[in-house]
Amino acid sequence: MNTMTYKGYTARIDFDGRDSIFVGRVLGVRPIISFHGETVAELRTQFIAAVDDYLEDCAAQGIPPEKPASGNLMLRVPPEVHGAVLVAAQASGKSLNQWAAEVLKNAANR
Incomplete structure (x- = not known):
């Protein structure tokens, strides 16, 4: 792109x-x-x-301009997905936030 x-x-x-x-x-x-x-x-x-x-x-x-991204991301996923990604994050030695940020960054850069 x-x-x-x-x-x-x-x-x-x-x-x-x-x-x-x-x-x-x-x-x-x-x-x-x-x-x-x-x-x-x-x-x-x-x-x-x-x-x-x-x-x-x-x-x-007199209105605030929209910013492209705040850095906060809220997701709703099924409990089984939440559990699976939590296990994947822990298995990699990372917090869920660190793991998700890395996965999302890699996906966005493809």
């Missing part, structure tokens, strides 16, 4: 062959923050402007 990062926000980048432009969308937040450019340099400039505009708009409205 092609991405760009700015001020903690990450955008996925795709190429639109029909219009011959790069298109980006900020990931991990509910508001749709998108941008485009004909060159990588223009795309990066538009990404920065889109994030800055979002942050300025939030400030003007």
Whole structure:
């Protein structure tokens, strides 16, 4: 996946062959923050402007901007899954949190 990062926000980048432009969308937040450019340099400039505009708009409205991720993740899983992952974590000598973070990181980087 092609991405760009700015001020903690990450955008996925795709190429639109029909219009011959790069298109980006900020990931991990509910508001749709998108941008485009004909060159990588223009795309990066538009990404920065889109994030800055979002942050300025939030400030003007007096609302906190959404952050891409807080670092807290709550999951609901069946008890048998919870038990199995707890055993797997303990068998590897890690806490459930350490084990889950490692598994999730590996899955995300595939």
